[in-house]
Amino acid sequence: xxxxxxxxxxxxTKLPIIRSQSFFNPNSSIHLSTxxxxxxxxxxxxxxxxxxxxxxEDFFQVNEMVKLEDLFKARCYYxxxxxxxxxxxxxxxxxxxxxxxxxxxxxxxxxMKSALxxxxxxxxxxxxxxxxxxxxxxIPLIEQTAYEVGEFSHCKPWKNxxxxxxxxxxxxxxxxxxxxxxxxxxxxxxxxxxxxxxTAKMMIPTVAICDSDVDPSQITYPIPAxxxxxxxxxxxxxxxxxxxxxxxxxxxELEKQGYIIxxx
Amino acid sequence: xxxxxxxxxxxxxxxMNGLIKSNIIKENEVxxxxxxxxxxxxxxxxxxxxILGNDIVHDLPKKLFYEEDELRAFYFSNVxxxxxxxxxSNQRKPNWELFISTxxxxxxxxxxxNELVDATIENLxxxxxxxxxxxxxxxxxxxx
Numbered sequence: 124x125x126x127x128x129x130x131x132x133x134x135x136t137k138l139p140i141i142r143s144q145s146f147f148n149p150n151s152s153i154h155l156s157t158x159x160x161x162x163x164x165x166x167x168x169x170x171x172x173x174x175x176x177x178x179x180e181d182f183f184q185v186n187e188m189v190k191l192e193d194l195f196k197a198r199c200y201y202x203x204x205x206x207x208x209x210x211x212x213x214x215x216x217x218x219x220x221x222x223x224x225x226x227x228x229x230x231x232x233x234x235m236k237s238a239l240x241x242x243x244x245x246x247x248x249x250x251x252x253x254x255x256x257x258x259x260x261x262i263p264l265i266e267q268t269a270y271e272v273g274e275f276s277h278c279k280p281w282k283n284x285x286x287x288x289x290x291x292x293x294x295x296x297x298x299x300x301x302x303x304x305x306x307x308x309x310x311x312x313x314x315x316x317x318x319x320x321x322t323a324k325m326m327i328p329t330v331a332i333c334d335s336d337v338d339p340s341q342i343t344y345p346i347p348a349x350x351x352x353x354x355x356x357x358x359x360x361x362x363x364x365x366x367x368x369x370x371x372x373x374x375x376e377l378e379k380q381g382y383i384i385x386x387x
Numbered sequence: 388x389x390x391x392x393x394x395x396x397x398x399x400x401x402x403m404n405g406l407i408k409s410n411i412i413k414e415n416e417v418x419x420x421x422x423x424x425x426x427x428x429x430x431x432x433x434x435x436x437x438i439l440g441n442d443i444v445h446d447l448p449k450k451l452f453y454e455e456d457e458l459r460a461f462y463f464s465n466v467x468x469x470x471x472x473x474x475x476s477n478q479r480k481p482n483w484e485l486f487i488s489t490x491x492x493x494x495x496x497x498x499x500x501n502e503l504v505d506a507t508i509e510n511l512x513x514x515x516x517x518x519x520x521x522x523x524x525x526x527x528x529x530x531x
Contacts, residue, residue: 213445
């Protein structure tokens, strides 16, 4: 029997490797040197006027805004009763104290920072932002913040098909929001808001505050924190308002100075 | 604009990425959030999952206990009336926290362990707190 399987790869490895290809290659560094120099010169001329927001790690200084002490004082660590817990929230819970869940705030801080950074970038790109909630005590606060920021809010009862069947509902083609922020993801008791499903269908990203009884799997940027108390709700609205106002102001100043903004 | 509405198949990013790769959505029609999501992705890919599926559910969280829980249990079972909590401010401490702090202070000073509870109640009554033992009530009923 001949062992071709063993011999063949040895033959190929012993073949001499052609290393002189680089001399004949038209794409070598010697031939491209002139064109590269021209590109570098152009970049140097426009270096002052072009800005790339995505290349900054923290463009809106979000890391300074979110502090663990503020979250702790605003009672963001309270969860619901043990039996109401959604099993997907197990990883964000620190422990259960006398049958009530307590949320791990050390995990919420980085997730909140990433969510606020996303909100800031969308406001910087002049996207439409929608605030959503169905919790009766927080509705005036949320509507007022949306009014102050210059964005939109929908706190009335949700009718199925406002996003998916919008042309028939409103009589003409309308622009859907670019980002939905949920301050409370329940519509009625233990019933998820209808917009959570419709945003996932229409490919709209979402930022939501998820308590221990909320399913966070379809939400793009979930923030595990308490969503039932007014003190904590004031903190979330304040942070989101600060980010959006900062982003819009930054955009205006850069456009006045004549910068060209590029998202690449 | 072309789009897929099957939200249970994959997350919004993977669906949009597939449409862009296959040239159904052109460069002008790419939504605002796509570049930002690509640079700063979330912790987990936001795809649909159900408990009946193959996705792994995280372990159950632990139960929290403290050393002072025995004292609290003693307080709530034996001392009446229990003070209502003031939710407006964080500045005022409830009665049982003072009970625990004085207990620890006396323990450090060197009082016998059997007399510690009575000593703390006497100490707080001297400061002006009103305590009423449940045991005394029960004893009174038994005597009648």
